[in-house]
Amino acid sequence: MSRNLQRNEDCLLNKPRIQNGPIITHFSRVNVFTAIGAAVFPGINVFAVIAAALILASCASMKTSQNQYEESVPMAREGAYASAAGIIRESKGEDYKEKDRVLYYLDLGMLQHWAGNYERSNELLSKAELAIEELYTKSISKGAASWGLNDNALDYSGEDYEDIYLNVFKALNYIAMGDEESAHVEIRRVQIKLDILEDKYKDLIDDYNSSSEAEGELVYRENQFHNDVLARYLSLLLYRAEGSYDDARIDSEAMNEAWSTQAHIYNFEKPDLPALKPPENGSALVNIVSFSGLSPVKLADTIYINTTPGMVWLTMTGQSDDYVTDNVGFNFLVIPGVNGGFHYKIQFPRLESRRSEADRIVVKFDGREVAELDLLEKMEVVARETFLLKRPLTVGKTIIRATLKNIAKEAGKDAVQKELNDQGLAGLFAGLLVGVAADVAVDATENADLRISQFFPSYAKTAEISVLPGTYHVEVEYWNGQSLMERIDHGERTFSADGLNLIESYMLR
Amino acid sequence: MKFVTKFAPAGFILAVLLFTGCATTSVTRTATDEVIDLSGRWNDTDSRLTAEYMVSSMLSGGWLGRFTSEEGRDPVVIVGSVRNRSSEHIDANTFIKDIERELVNSGRVVFVAAGDAREEIRAEREDQQSNATLESAAALAAETGADYMMQGVITSQTDAIEGKSATLYKVDMELIDLENNQKVWIDAKQFKKLVERKKNSW
Numbered sequence: 240m241s242r243n244l245q246r247n248e249d250c251l252l253n254k255p256r257i258q259n260g261p262i263i264t265h266f267s268r269v270n271v272f273t274a275i276g277a278a279v280f281p282g283i284n285v286f287a288v289i290a291a292a293l294i295l296a297s298c299a300s301m302k303t304s305q306n307q308y309e310e311s312v313p314m315a316r317e318g319a320y321a322s323a324a325g326i327i328r329e330s331k332g333e334d335y336k337e338k339d340r341v342l343y344y345l346d347l348g349m350l351q352h353w354a355g356n357y358e359r360s361n362e363l364l365s366k367a368e369l370a371i372e373e374l375y376t377k378s379i380s381k382g383a384a385s386w387g388l389n390d391n392a393l394d395y396s397g398e399d400y401e402d403i404y405l406n407v408f409k410a411l412n413y414i415a416m417g418d419e420e421s422a423h424v425e426i427r428r429v430q431i432k433l434d435i436l437e438d439k440y441k442d443l444i445d446d447y448n449s450s451s452e453a454e455g456e457l458v459y460r461e462n463q464f465h466n467d468v469l470a471r472y473l474s475l476l477l478y479r480a481e482g483s484y485d486d487a488r489i490d491s492e493a494m495n496e497a498w499s500t501q502a503h504i505y506n507f508e509k510p511d512l513p514a515l516k517p518p519e520n521g522s523a524l525v526n527i528v529s530f531s532g533l534s535p536v537k538l539a540d541t542i543y544i545n546t547t548p549g550m551v552w553l554t555m556t557g558q559s560d561d562y563v564t565d566n567v568g569f570n571f572l573v574i575p576g577v578n579g580g581f582h583y584k585i586q587f588p589r590l591e592s593r594r595s596e597a598d599r600i601v602v603k604f605d606g607r608e609v610a611e612l613d614l615l616e617k618m619e620v621v622a623r624e625t626f627l628l629k630r631p632l633t634v635g636k637t638i639i640r641a642t643l644k645n646i647a648k649e650a651g652k653d654a655v656q657k658e659l660n661d662q663g664l665a666g667l668f669a670g671l672l673v674g675v676a677a678d679v680a681v682d683a684t685e686n687a688d689l690r691i692s693q694f695f696p697s698y699a700k701t702a703e704i705s706v707l708p709g710t711y712h713v714e715v716e717y718w719n720g721q722s723l724m725e726r727i728d729h730g731e732r733t734f735s736a737d738g739l740n741l742i743e744s745y746m747l748r
Numbered sequence: 749m750k751f752v753t754k755f756a757p758a759g760f761i762l763a764v765l766l767f768t769g770c771a772t773t774s775v776t777r778t779a780t781d782e783v784i785d786l787s788g789r790w791n792d793t794d795s796r797l798t799a800e801y802m803v804s805s806m807l808s809g810g811w812l813g814r815f816t817s818e819e820g821r822d823p824v825v826i827v828g829s830v831r832n833r834s835s836e837h838i839d840a841n842t843f844i845k846d847i848e849r850e851l852v853n854s855g856r857v858v859f860v861a862a863g864d865a866r867e868e869i870r871a872e873r874e875d876q877q878s879n880a881t882l883e884s885a886a887a888l889a890a891e892t893g894a895d896y897m898m899q900g901v902i903t904s905q906t907d908a909i910e911g912k913s914a915t916l917y918k919v920d921m922e923l924i925d926l927e928n929n930q931k932v933w934i935d936a937k938q939f940k941k942l943v944e945r946k947k948n949s950w
Binding site for chain 2: 421423424442
């Protein structure tokens with residue numbers, strides 16, 4: 240007797256939907272998977288299937304490599320950007336395969352920015368941008384739904400926030416190189432990408448829901464990020480510097496709107512926005528943009544699925560049932576006809592903030608404090624917002640893939656045990672071992688894709704200072720409570736009444 | 749033998765995967781005026797066609813006839829800046845060179861060098877005063893002053909949905925009388941590029 244899920248054709252699974260989240264799917268016809276499993280794996284030797292699963296489970300491409308970050312991330316936090324970049328470079332081929340090229344270009348591109356190698360940074364970030372664009376044409380689900388694979392085996396196509404912020408940092412690179420026209424090109428690209436994001440996942444989810452392959456309904460999370468204040472801030476400064484004050488005004492209005500139309504992202508007090516024109520008294524306007532902390536990392540949430548007769552149970556190690564319900568929408572399902580004894584896991588990535596330890600950043604000119612920076616953008620919140628847009632697809636395809644794998648596994652285990660049962664007690668014992676090995680192997684192939692760039696910052700803070708034109712010794716101090724964490728010496732800087740007087744400062748702790 | 753039979757398909761698949769991993773490079777020479785659109789971005793063809801249009805439009809403007817009849821000579825034109833306010837990195841120098849070529853080849857205006865080229869020539873002329881013979885050294889203060897300056901700006905607007913993007917490029921050019929700042933000719937060329945990318949699908 241096969242242990243595939245047994246149920247009537249018209250006995251629909253309950254329709255689980257996450258109440259508080261963007262997800263999920265329901266499987267209306269689980270026996271469709273049985274048919275798919277049989278069609279995909281006809282006549283395969285069960286030992287070969289289990290051996291293949293074990294081999295796949297041990298394959299490096301089935302897990303996200305994090306080795307390259309063990310030393311490079313602490314180095315970047317301490318300001319040793321060039322050394323961190325060296326480690327990333329050396330990891331190419333080992334921890335970064337070709338499928339991870341977007342990640343490699345992003346990681347190295349950002350470190351080169353922090354190291355002050357602006358031209359090199361732009362080359363790398365441009366490569367990342369092009370690769371992300373190319374990967375847009377690739378299927379995000381078909382490959383992953385294949386037997387034995389998980390998302391780690393696919394090309395990493397970048398998170399949307401990475402695609403957006405890479406243009407911001409390319410713009411800062413161009414500004415540092417004195418090419419303000421090219422900087423503005425990058426800023427304009429941010430808005431184009433935000434416009435595309437508006438419908439990107441809605442279209443994908445609509446396509447899935449209306450396709451003949453749909454085994455449930457994915458719920459679209461409405462995009463509520465369409466206006467990036469950090470990009471607008473830089474745009475305003477660039478327009479003001481070239482004397483396009485009306486364009487600067489439009490950026491200023493868009494920034495103002497963000498606090499009302501995107502209050503869930505800009506959920507803090509609005510800072511003083513830059514002046515639209517240089518002051519008439521001939522003063523120089525100096526703008527400080529400071530980045531601190533590191534962008535979020537991805538961690539895996541593992542959900543174990545176990546079945547008892549007629550029931551499917553969802554559990555998470557170390558978490559209560561309420562936690563599972565909050566995150567998935569349910570923690571058990573009543574499914575008449577389901578056999579007991581199924582055991583498999585599914586993994587989803589979630590974002591974990593790395594924040595910044597700096598709670599106060601002050602600017603000093605010639606040793607005298609002239610401004611405390613105000614928060615302009617929580618980049619980690621933007622990262623989370625765009626991450627959640629994609630989540631229904633991530634979760635949907637994970638469940639489909641895991642279910643397909645486990646149907647095939649159970650079919651294989653049944654066949655093996657049937658063969659071995661005829662060989663007495665030893666055979667029974669061997670069958671049991673094979674079953675456990677199959678469970679472990681298939682579970683091991685189901686790993687969340689934890690790839691995400693590590694060197695974007697967490698917060699952007701700014702200040703605008705009006706001073707007499709001239710040369711000043713500029714320092715930026717990063718404080719945690721009463722402790723001075725870091726004093727960044729920006730040296731002697733000359734500020735003029737016209738043009739762009741921008742200082743970028745950073746400390747990634 | 750049984751082992752071979754059982755694993756032959758796997759071997760075949762492995763071989764296919766290995767062979768598909770081999771990359772080859774092929775190069776095809778094409779005429780420089782052949783239209784090749786790969787990425788959908790601004791390219792050399794856009795630059796050339798826009799320059800041809802602009803110079804043709806400028807030379808057919810009423811200002812040219814008025815100038816030649818009033819002054820009895822061809823006008824002297826200099827190409828100033830072309831600002832890029834698009835969402836792409838456009839090499840304005842290539843576009844400026846295309847315009848300069850069309851102007852010179854028209855034979856209807858006198859064209860003088862601008863920008864860095866002019867500085868380089870001046871430096872060479874200075875150098876000649878010390879190092880060249882008196883007869884062969886180029887005279888100082890004998891440059892031809894321009895009557896008009898051509899300036900422009902490139903803008904773009906992109907609209908995108910469902911894997912399709914349409915970019916409208918607009919190139920605005922104008923010719924300014926250097927004596928009185930009067931704009932004697934203005935024209936704009938617009939063209940749209942539609943790029944369709946096969947979007948992610950299930």
